[in-house]
Amino acid sequence: MAAKRSGALGKRSGRRKMASPSAPEQHGEPSLSLERIVATAVDLLDAHGVDGLTMRRLADCLGSGVMSLYWHVDNKEEVFDLALDSALEYRGPPRTAETPDWRPEVALMLEDWRAGMLRHPWSAALLSSRALGPNILGRLELLGATLSRAGVADADLNVAIWSLWNYVMGATITRTSFDVAGNDRSATRQRPAHPGGAYPTIQRSRLLLDDDWIGTFRKGLDLLLAGIAPRS
Amino acid sequence: MAAKRSGALGKRSGRRKMASPSAPEQHGEPSLSLERIVATAVDLLDAHGVDGLTMRRLADCLGSGVMSLYWHVDNKEEVFDLALDSALEYRGPPRTAETPDWRPEVALMLEDWRAGMLRHPWSAALLSSRALGPNILGRLELLGATLSRAGVADADLNVAIWSLWNYVMGATITRTSFDVAGNDRSATRQRPAHPGGAYPTIQRSRLLLDDDWIGTFRKGLDLLLAGIAPRS
DNA sequence: CGATTGACTCGTACATTGTACCATGAGAGT
DNA sequence: ACTCTCATGGTACAATGTACGAGTCAATCG
Numbered sequence: 001m002a003a004k005r006s007g008a009l010g011k012r013s014g015r016r017k018m019a020s021p022s023a024p025e026q027h028g029e030p031s032l033s034l035e036r037i038v039a040t041a042v043d044l045l046d047a048h049g050v051d052g053l054t055m056r057r058l059a060d061c062l063g064s065g066v067m068s069l070y071w072h073v074d075n076k077e078e079v080f081d082l083a084l085d086s087a088l089e090y091r092g093p094p095r096t097a098e099t100p101d102w103r104p105e106v107a108l109m110l111e112d113w114r115a116g117m118l119r120h121p122w123s124a125a126l127l128s129s130r131a132l133g134p135n136i137l138g139r140l141e142l143l144g145a146t147l148s149r150a151g152v153a154d155a156d157l158n159v160a161i162w163s164l165w166n167y168v169m170g171a172t173i174t175r176t177s178f179d180v181a182g183n184d185r186s187a188t189r190q191r192p193a194h195p196g197g198a199y200p201t202i203q204r205s206r207l208l209l210d211d212d213w214i215g216t217f218r219k220g221l222d223l224l225l226a227g228i229a230p231r232s
Numbered sequence: 233m234a235a236k237r238s239g240a241l242g243k244r245s246g247r248r249k250m251a252s253p254s255a256p257e258q259h260g261e262p263s264l265s266l267e268r269i270v271a272t273a274v275d276l277l278d279a280h281g282v283d284g285l286t287m288r289r290l291a292d293c294l295g296s297g298v299m300s301l302y303w304h305v306d307n308k309e310e311v312f313d314l315a316l317d318s319a320l321e322y323r324g325p326p327r328t329a330e331t332p333d334w335r336p337e338v339a340l341m342l343e344d345w346r347a348g349m350l351r352h353p354w355s356a357a358l359l360s361s362r363a364l365g366p367n368i369l370g371r372l373e374l375l376g377a378t379l380s381r382a383g384v385a386d387a388d389l390n391v392a393i394w395s396l397w398n399y400v401m402g403a404t405i406t407r408t409s410f411d412v413a414g415n416d417r418s419a420t421r422q423r424p425a426h427p428g429g430a431y432p433t434i435q436r437s438r439l440l441l442d443d444d445w446i447g448t449f450r451k452g453l454d455l456l457l458a459g460i461a462p463r464s
Numbered sequence: 465c466g467a468t469t470g471a472c473t474c475g476t477a478c479a480t481t482g483t484a485c486c487a488t489g490a491g492a493g494t
Numbered sequence: 495a496c497t498c499t500c501a502t503g504g505t506a507c508a509a510t511g512t513a514c515g516a517g518t519c520a521a522t523c524g
Contacts, residue, residue, distance in 0.1 A: 216390060223459035
């Protein structure tokens with residue numbers, strides 16, 4: 001109850017400088033702003049991963065003092081939330097005609113979502129442990145609407161949406177995590193460490209060596225989509 | 233390249249005390265051991281979540297000095313790896329007769345896996361960003377073997393395994409994350425925060441309010457399993 | 465005009481973390 | 495008695511998130 005505005009009020013509501021007339025900035029450091037902070041955070045995350053983002057580093061990149069950030073942002077958590085939502089920005093459907101064929105449409109949609117997350121490899125893991133921002137909700141909404149328009153019964157809608165969500169999330173998280181770990185850590189365990197042949201099936205199918213992520217993703221997705229029945 | 237044994241050699245190979253004859257311990261603090269460390273770490277994780285596990289706290293719970301841990305363990309990361317693998321310990325299949333019906337068998341298997349992760353809510357998120365330990369590999373192996381025995385063609389095996397893995401991981405991570413966040417953070421965003429009705433489909437289907445996790449999980453899983461065809 | 469206010473910046477300071485380094489002790493083998 | 499290895503743990507340090515409060519500057523009000 002004590003301090004500040006703690007929550008939804010005040011502070012970063014009014015922009016800054018309120019669009020100052022001519023040009024007191026626009027060259028070196030255009031002062032601070034939520035947008036700039038978030039954009040820089042995304043860059044840092046892309047470049048150095050989740051652990052690479054520290055408030056100090058962020059401030060350095062912005063050419064400001066560390067504590068200045070805290071005027072625009074409550075805490076580091078919020079930086080994560082905002083960066084996440086910004087990275088997964090959702091540009092509406094290409095151009096939805098009238099659903100000529102819904103399955104490829106949904107597949108395309110989910111592939112785009114997945115591609116977006118892969119472009120920012122930190123995002124998938126973060127998304128799973130964080131509140132859903134407006135952009136992700138937008139994607140969910142579009143997915144639901146498309147399925148519904150395709151004729152999926154309301155009773156089956158949630159199952160369909162969640163199944164797809166789960167699948168995409170799982171696939172993307174696994175993928176990014178393998179990528180990151182593949183270089184050092186997991187290499188020790190996955191790649192060579194099957195001396196006695198304790199895992200014959202895995203070894204035979206070369207499960208952990210399979211590099212065709214896109215293909216596997218697509219096929220599994222088709223499997224799921226095939227199970228989703230329009231009408232009933 | 234400098235220090236210690238850096239990697240796979242020495243140190244915690246020989247147990248400890250080499251099974252000392254009578255009883256210099258077994259009451260207050262039975263000295264340290266990898267097993268005790270890992271077990272306590274799991275308890276701490278269960279009780280306080282990922283952030284609640286600190287080396288100091290772990291040492292306190294064990295009644296030892298902080299640095300003593302580092303004789304048994306390289307670093308905190310390794311504690312996580314070990315705790316994870318220990319939490320997901322895999323007790324073989326109940327009793328595999330001869331595959332009377334493979335689909336329920338696989339479903340049971342995956343539900344058990346999921347239940348195991350839900351019993352340790354920190355494990356799902358951790359598993360996704362970490363190398364696979366022997367216990368998880370064991371589960372994967374059993375899954376693959378079962379599918380293979382059920383007649384899934386080798387060419388389709390990887391897709392089937394990964395699809396199921398992805399689905400289970402996504403579902404479980406989402407579930408635990410919603411649980412954790414549901415109390416405070418996400419409540420602000422998910423539950424009431426749809427004033428203008430920006431997400432009509434989501435709202436109508438009550439997607440984010442649906443609490444029937446088990447049912448949804450099961451149905452989605454059935455969807456997937458139905459798509460996996462034995463033989464071809 | 466000067467005083468006040470409020471938006472915004474940032475240096476200092478602190479608590480908390482992982483862990484490097486080093487000193488210590490216990491038991492076994494010589 | 496000595497030394498060697500196993501094992502413990504205290505001290506110390508660097509990195510982090512962030513509370514606190516002092517500073518700046520422009521707009522507003524008297």
